[in-house]
Amino acid sequence: MSHHSVRAIEAGHSNSTMSSPNTTSIYTAASYQNVDVERIMAQLWAIIIGTVLTWRLLIVLFRYIRHIACLGHDKQRLFMKTNSYYAYVKRHMVLAPFFHERHHREFRLSAAINVGTLPSRLQLFFLTVYYSMNVTLCVIHLPHDAERDVLAKILRNRTGVLAVVNMIPLFLFAGRNNPLIWLLGISYDTYNLLHRWLGRLVVLEALAHTLVWTVNKVQDTSWNAVAKQMVVNPTIGTGVVGSLTLILILIQSPSIIRHAFYETFLHVHFVLGITAIVATWMHLQNLSQQSLLGGAIGLWAMERFYRLVMIIRNNLGRNSTQIEVSALPGDAVMVKLHIARPWTFKPGQHIYLYIPNIGWWTSHPFSLAWSEDEHDTHNEKGLPLDTFDALAPRKTTMSLIIRRRTGFTEDLWNKTQSAPSGTYVTNALVEGPYGEPLTLLNNSHVLLIYKS
Ligand SMILES: Cc1cc2nc3c(=O)[nH]c(=O)nc-3n(C[C@H](O)[C@H](O)[C@H](O)COP(=O)(O)OP(=O)(O)OC[C@H]3O[C@@H](n4cnc5c(N)ncnc54)[C@H](O)[C@@H]3O)c2cc1C
Numbered sequence: 001m002s003h004h005s006v007r008a009i010e011a012g013h014s015n016s017t018m019s020s021p022n023t024t025s026i027y028t029a030a031s032y033q034n035v036d037v038e039r040i041m042a043q044l045w046a047i048i049i050g051t052v053l054t055w056r057l058l059i060v061l062f063r064y065i066r067h068i069a070c071l072g073h074d075k076q077r078l079f080m081k082t083n084s085y086y087a088y089v090k091r092h093m094v095l096a097p098f099f100h101e102r103h104h105r106e107f108r109l110s111a112a113i114n115v116g117t118l119p120s121r122l123q124l125f126f127l128t129v130y131y132s133m134n135v136t137l138c139v140i141h142l143p144h145d146a147e148r149d150v151l152a153k154i155l156r157n158r159t160g161v162l163a164v165v166n167m168i169p170l171f172l173f174a175g176r177n178n179p180l181i182w183l184l185g186i187s188y189d190t191y192n193l194l195h196r197w198l199g200r201l202v203v204l205e206a207l208a209h210t211l212v213w214t215v216n217k218v219q220d221t222s223w224n225a226v227a228k229q230m231v232v233n234p235t236i237g238t239g240v241v242g243s244l245t246l247i248l249i250l251i252q253s254p255s256i257i258r259h260a261f262y263e264t265f266l267h268v269h270f271v272l273g274i275t276a277i278v279a280t281w282m283h284l285q286n287l288s289q290q291s292l293l294g295g296a297i298g299l300w301a302m303e304r305f306y307r308l309v310m311i312i313r314n315n316l317g318r319n320s321t322q323i324e325v326s327a328l329p330g331d332a333v334m335v336k337l338h339i340a341r342p343w344t345f346k347p348g349q350h351i352y353l354y355i356p357n358i359g360w361w362t363s364h365p366f367s368l369a370w371s372e373d374e375h376d377t378h379n380e381k382g383l384p385l386d387t388f389d390a391l392a393p394r395k396t397t398m399s400l401i402i403r404r405r406t407g408f409t410e411d412l413w414n415k416t417q418s419a420p421s422g423t424y425v426t427n428a429l430v431e432g433p434y435g436e437p438l439t440l441l442n443n444s445h446v447l448l449i450y451k452s
Contacts, residue, residue, distance in 0.1 A: 023150055026143050030154040034161045037137050038292070041165045044133065052184045096121045106255070116255030119193060127197050134162055134201060138208070152216035156209055163205035164280070164289045170198040171296040175303030176352075176434060177310075187436060199253070203246045210243040235283055242279035245272050263362055263407060307431060311354075315429045317341045323355070325416045325424040331404035333416050335366075339430055342396030345371070351432030353400070358415065359408045363431060371398040398430075 098118040106114040119127060138159055143151060172178055173195040181188055213236075217226045229236045249272045258265045277297060284290035315321040317340040324336040335353070345351075345368050352363040373396055404413040416424045 023146070026146055026150055027153070030141075030143070030157065033141050034157055037158065037161055038165055040137065041162070045169065049180065049184065052186070056185050092121070093125070094120075094122050098124055113256060114259065116196075117193065119197075123190065123193060127194075130197075131201065134166070134205070137162060138205070149216060149220065152212050156212040156216075159205045159209040159212065161289060163202050163209060164284070164292050166198055166202045166205065167280075167293060167296040168299070170195060170202055171300040173198065174300065177303050177306050185436075188434065196253070200250065203250045206243045206246050210239065213239075235285065238279045238282040242276050242283055245276040245279060248272050249276065266362075311429050311431050313341060314343065314431065315340050321428050321430055323353075323426060323428040325412060325419075325426075326422060327413075327416050328401070331413065333402050333404070333413055335400040335402055335412075337398045337400070337428070337430055339396060339398060343433070345398070345433040346437035348437050349433040349435045351398075351400075351430050351434065354429040354431070355408075355412065355426060356429075357426050358411045362408065363429075364408050365434075366400045366402055368433065369399050369401050371396055 098121055107116060107118050108114045118124075138155070142154060142158075146154075172180070173191040176188055178188070178191055180186065181191065214226060217229065230240050231237060249269060252265060252268055252272070277293070281290060281293055281297075284293060319338075319340050321340045322338045324338070325333050326336075328334050337353075348367070350365050350367045352365055354361065354363045402409055402412065404410050412424075415426075416422075419425075
């Protein structure tokens with residue numbers, strides 16, 4: 001972005017009053033600073049991603065060297081001694097919970113009220129630096145000696161630019177298939193946490209953007225004039241709709257509301273998100289920041305498209321995916337998935353299950369418990385096949401154990417209870433597999449699910 005964007009910012013945001021040559025030069029400088037802000041944010045993310053990637057590659061290389069060195073060493077004790085500094089940083093920073101013994105667990109105010117997961121110490125450090133940097137970029141190089149009107153316009157533009165820039169990681173981190181998950185080896189849970197904190201930051205910046213405009217306008221004119229502008233001026237009207245929608249998203253997304261009505265939350269979040277995007281897109285008409293928003297939308301659309309492709313690939317072949325659900329003692333069912341096109345998974349991974357007869361288009365995550373290879377015992381004409389025939393077509397089934405809760409899982413449990421044969425058979429769609437394979441270090445979330 002260069003002269004084009006600078007001109008665009010000036011055209012879009014500085015044409016309401018006649019400017020003196022001095023004021024014009026202040027606006028021009030501020031526009032270039034906004035370009036710098038965008039560049040600094042892009043460089044920041046490039047540094048973060050580059051650092052984590054380098055770290056990850058070094059670890060992979062180190063593991064490989066250790067593996068090779070240990071292969072030809074009969075005692076295999078070459079690397080037994082750990083680096084105490086690295087172990088200390090890992091223990092007290094990377095893996096440490098924010099509070100003692102509260103390791104990424106839902107933070108509960110009481111047995112009934114949980115207020116979400118707290119960031120780990122490393123995540124908190126990152127968020128503190130990121131928020132501080134955003135605050136600094138909002139206020140740095142503001143012309144404090146300039147008239148209120150000029151200062152307000154520049155602060156308004158700066159906060160607006162930052163809100164749009166932050167939408168790029170915000171949208172990217174929302175997806176289950178964000179490519180940074182496998183590239184950097186950071187879990188979706190972490191990106192989800194960052195998505196929530198970036199969302200709060202975008203709302204704060206958009207709110208600051210709107211408030212600075214409103215307060216300045218009220219001081220110059222009146223509340224009536226401000227209200228009139230919202231109706232007659234499409235840039236102002238769409239900006240206000242965008243900001244109000246973002247505030248609604250903030251109100252509807254705290255953990256306590258999200259978990260109490262998860263599906264409702266998801267649908268409302270989706271509708272409000274689309275409204276905010278459309279309003280912001282219109283608000284940014286003729287501004288270069290519209291292409292940044294376009295990039296964010298593109299990332300989000302690509303992730304959705306990939307999910308669609310994955311669903312089609314997994315579930316639509318010569319047959320479609322079917323499930324057999326049978327009741328288990330207690331409030332649980334076992335789901336056997338007969339997947340149209342089998343794939344492999346590793347222990348600790350999970351899938352998203354769609355059962356249109358029960359949950360329409362909604363999907364729910366469940367851990368894969370085990371899989372079995374089954375030989376077809378009959379050929380296409382219905383004649384029995386020798387089950388020991390190595391060339392006999394193979395079918396893979398995968399199984400889930402699902403605990404009855406109060407929504408989709410309860411409906412599934414009820415259907416199974418009322419099935420005459422004791423087994424409920426229906427069509428389903430499976431999306432996945434997702435998640436890091438289970439290791440000793442990351443199995444805590446699986447244990448938590450069953451404990452909760
Ligand atoms: C990675 C992962 C693996 C899981 N594996 C299993 C498993 O193997 N077996 C099992 O019984 N449960 C598992 N769960 C939990 C399971 O997804 C929820 O119990 C199920 O989605 C609840 O659906 P419901 O409509 O009956 O929920 P509700 O009774 O409406 O809500 C119960 C809880 O489930 C959460 N929840 C509801 N819908 C979703 C959703 N679409 N995505 C995420 N959370 C949701 C709610 O926030 C709430 O905390 C897993 C969850 C995750 C995140």
